[in-house]
Amino acid sequence: MIPSQFKYLRAQSVEEAITMLQETHGEGKILAGGHSLVPLLKFRITTPGTLVDITRIPGLKDVRIDGDRLLVGALKTHYEISKDETIIDNIPALAKTASETGDLQVRNYGTIGGNIVHGDPVADYPAIALALDAELKVEGEDGTEMLPVDGFALGPLITMMPENAIVTEVSFEIPPAHAEQTYLKYTHPATGYPLVGVAAIAGTGDDGTIDYIRVGVTGVSDVSYRARPVEEFLMGREPSEELIKEAAELAVEDAEMGSDLFASPEYREHITKIYVKRALYEVLK
Amino acid sequence: MNNELVNVSITLNGEKVSAEVEPRMLLIHFIRDIMNATGSHIGCDTSQCGNCTILVDGRSTKSCTVLAVHADETEVITVEGIGTTENLHPIQKAFWEEHGLQCGYCTPGAMMASIDFLSQNPDPTDDEIREGLDGIICRCTGYEFIVNAVRSAAKMMNDDSAVKGEV
């Protein structure tokens, strides 16, 4: 399958990428790892006039800590994230997400920025990004702004991404050291994408009650979501098997389950509760 | 229309090659049709089967999912570049000895993915091999002999580096 014709431009800096996009008058698209975009180009689902390749821009693979936040360069690949010491030390659930995204070859090319900006509700990263209040650093013609991942995706592949702008960094809240973290994925056997993916981070204080709890869910609805009713129910309580069971029942409270040829809404509801329960057991054991 | 050609220069199996191509040309077509290195195969053409897997800067990649121009200035290694008939790469030797193939169509891609996988995990368990080769679809073998081949290659490569005193 051959994509339709387009013009190819290679940006050497963020500023240049923005200018190049501006000059395409709405016909341009950014190329990062290409592992969501190229398949769409080949099917001609998208037919941009120009591709602006940002992969040669230096500095967009850095990982650093700024206060209580971990900043990951947008071009960091899934493979690089899965191996990065700073990420493994601070947000192991992010490294785990990356190591379970796609397959060996996909992880070598796909990037965190592309994964989130693509706005795919069955992508893996949104679960951990939503759980840890992630923000996208968006650099564009009107300057730089931080866009929360919560609210960024409006529907499948429909996002708040401004025109003529590029995401340069993804910023995550670093959970407190005593909190346990996990990402649990029920992988669709054919696609490799999550049928459901749950990021859970939880900690208990000296008095034995839960003092930190975050749950993000991806794969089951038109937009990935943070399971706030679960968090609110658990906060301040003493963990027990019974409590976790009750909490997991709230996992689909605020969400509308999707329906497609892979699974019915009822099945998705069922599987989401089970995976939230298992993830909570793991972090509250 | 946008039919301006772009220059793509890569190092293909140690040799510098370049050509003027359309930006929309896929890397697999650049390698097979322009450079006549037909060892890498096109299977599904939809990023699933991994039969077109090659190494780009040392990492395995489905070359049907990369634009040739995106890989400009990289070092590309295909199955033609890993060994010769007289001097097979351990992965080739292992696929041969363990009969990690039937029709052979997926074999080049399966071997290239295995090389990358073993560089990340030189001493894998069978489960890890299966997980590592998730991005390869083989319709003949049922994978059993492929797993045997990768396990055997790992052993060969480890023994080999022990002899040479490498880690």
Ligand SMILES: Cc1cc2nc3c(=O)[nH]c(=O)nc-3n(C[C@H](O)[C@H](O)[C@H](O)COP(=O)(O)OP(=O)(O)OC[C@H]3O[C@@H](n4cnc5c(N)ncnc54)[C@H](O)[C@@H]3O)c2cc1C
């Ligand atoms: C076989 C296969 C299996 C996969 N399995 C999974 C899976 O299990 N789970 C999963 O989550 N994903 C999966 N993916 C998708 C993969 O993770 C993609 O790499 C990722 O979703 C997109 O990242 P990219 O860097 O390749 O982005 P691209 O494909 O280059 O871009 C995607 C979109 O984001 C835009 N974009 C990219 N980067 C930026 C930026 N920095 N700023 C602004 N806009 C940007 C592009 O314009 C485009 O619209 C799979 C892909 C394949 C081919």
